[in-house]
Amino acid sequence: SYVLTQPPSVSVAPGQTARITCGGNNIGSKSVHWYQQKPGQAPVLVVYDDSDRPSGIPERFSGSNSGNTATLTISRVEAGDEADYYCQVWDSSSDHYVFGTGTKVTVL
């Protein structure tokens, strides 16, 4: 089955840039989606199809995808961005949906 690997944690100072990676075999050939989940809340889609943002998501959230790594970038990080972030793809070979292992973003 397809596996997506994320770093367990990322720490960033307010106003700086956080980059969260999502590794998978030839992930650049797939569409990658990213979710933000705060404690006790349901996930929120922040980036879909590698780099598109749903309405209401700040431009500070952006995504890229190439080769074996997809990246979610959060610019000008704010305290409210502290959350768990998950990448996700659809695996066409199995018709299964796969989530990454998740990354906890801490704002220092």
Added chain:
Amino acid sequence: EVQLVESGGGLVQPGGSLRLSCAASGFTFSSYWMHWVRQAPGKGLVWVSRINSDGSSTSYADSVKGRFTISRDNAKNTLYLQMNSLRAEDTAVYYCASATVTTYAFDIWGQGTMVTVSS
């Protein structure tokens, strides 16, 4: 307001059954694929199952295939998950989610319903 509201969670003994429901409102439910995603306490997100817009096609994670059944009633704007032969490892918050902005991402989520499998 676009909304998904799950219900039906609770405590069940190993080997028991439970049926979850997810009521949709504020969007054209019958037009979109729907999913169930679960999250064990302190763990990550895990996709469970999906159903296409008219209910003619389904898919399941290997861990639940043969035990869980996803279905929908478009006339009632409701999604279901019938869970049989429950195991301790099925203990989780179960979310329903819809894919409206793009087929393969989940852009609308419910608040979740807790399922605890324990004797």
